[in-house]
Amino acid sequence: MSTFMGMPAFPEAAKHALADTQLRRNLAHATSTIRAKREQAIGELPDWPELRQAAAAIKDHTLRHLDTYLEQFEGAVQQAGGHVHWARDDTEACRIVLDLVRAHQADDVVKVKSMATQEIGLNEALGAAGVAAWETDLAELIVQLGDDAPSHFLVPAIHRNRTEIKEIFQREMAAVGRPAPADLTDEPRRLAEAARLHLREKFLRAKVGISGANFAVADTGTLVVVESEGNGRMCLTLPEVLISVVGIEKLVPSWTDLETFLQVLPRSSTAERMNPYTSTWSGVTPGDGPQEVHVVLLDNGRSRALADTVGRQALRCIRCSACLNVCPVYERVGGHAYGSVYPGPIGAILNPLLHGTTDPHDAALPYASTLCGACYEVCPVAIDIPSVLVEQRAAAVDTKRQSRKPDPERAAMRAAAWLFAEPNRLARAERAASATRAVTGRIRRLPRPIAGWTDSRDIPSPPRESFRAWWRRTRGSDSTHG
Secondary structure (H helix, E strand, O other), X not given: OOOOOOOOOHHHHHHHXXXXXXXXXXXXXXXXXXHHHHHHHHHXXXXXXXXXXXXXXXXXXXXXXXXXXXXXXXXXXXXXXXXXXXXXXXXXXXXXXXHHHHHOOOOEEEEEOOHHHHHOOHHHHHHHOOOXXXXXXXXXXHHHHOOOOOOOOOOOOOOOOHHHHHHHHXXXXXXXXXXXXXXXXXXXXXXXXXXXXXXXHHHHHOXXXXXOOOEEXXXXXXXXXXXXXXXXXXXXXXXXXXXXXXXXXXXXXXXXXXXXXXXHHHHHHOOOOOOOEEEEEOOOEOOEOOOEEEEEEEOOOHHHXXXXXXXXXXXXXXXXXXXXXXXXXXXXHOOHXXXXXXOHHHHHHHHHHHHOOOOHHHHHHHHOOOOOOHHHHHOOOOXXXXXXXXXXXXXXXXXXXXXXXXXXXXXXXXXHHHHHOOHHHHHHHHHHHHHOHHHHOOOOOOOOOOHHHHOOOOOOOOOOOOHXXXXXXXXXXXXXXX
């Protein structure tokens, strides 16, 4: 599943999102709060820049030797009693999981840390086969009950406020299990209690649990999940069978390397010094936890991204969401406009890297940025997102250049190149623009085929005096060379 079903490409989706004032209020409040807390948590570490570079270096080293570490991880999992499956794409991954669920005759499963399973559309595949998949993370539960889509890595329901969540619980919980209390309020404690009671019966009934993983340690075959609620620990330990769907870029070589990421991840995501719950598991332990453990190693475009010499740095991403919280574009349109489980600045580069740009959704994403650079400044693994965006935009322009189809943007760029190529030509154009200021200053919308440029912005009025004329008037010369 490369895009959310029915979602238009970013320009159209962003236009609808910008008109939703409630959404913008919810996002502005949530992201500004997280930003302030993160800044304080990062400020406690005087060696943060060195820690950040160390995390980037570990990821780069792992990606350069990914084939070696994947084989090492597979061997370690098997030695610990687990089973490893390789999935080239979403279809193959869903088939593997569904076969395992059917083999245990389970008609429902519980899930946690499931961004990779959202990427492959696993819930939909299980549902089509008659298997109900229950999200157990609180925010994911809100999204699922609301028949919604996640819009943030850390807070998938960031676009909802407490009143909306209370209404979803009251309206939907009874249809799929324990109903919400009749006297439920929008107090956070009461909402969390309602979710806990609702989920408890699902945890105790499910024979199969499905998880993702934040990290996979190659030398011991260990999977790692970090979370804040404890639901993940329930999902990982109570079912008889555990299936973990893990992207191949999640590997780190050793526990020593993991130590670095367990410092940078919580401070960048939840602004905490350490995660409240960190669960690790290596294969099977007789008499303790799931007695059958499967790991599905997912490619689904990651090898394609790895082959991109500039874009491969996106595979360092540890899904902390820091780049989303500082992005002026994300703050105004939210995550749904990106049309993918990976929204925000990292999603703008990751989706085209994973899928290519043949789909209009992916082709539009490199332009969903102001290139302000704030995302790079906060990234705990130093992904230079603006540079990758520029590379992807250049690639998109090269693709258009090869087309014979008329393109207004290309025509405008050619006209600009002609104008700027000759100083006297540019000077005449500046004088003409100033002379027509009284007329052009009243224009609010441009005609087709360039009308789209004025859909969300005003046309700047030409200045009364060009810089060239100002220089000549104040310095007495037309020379700009001192």
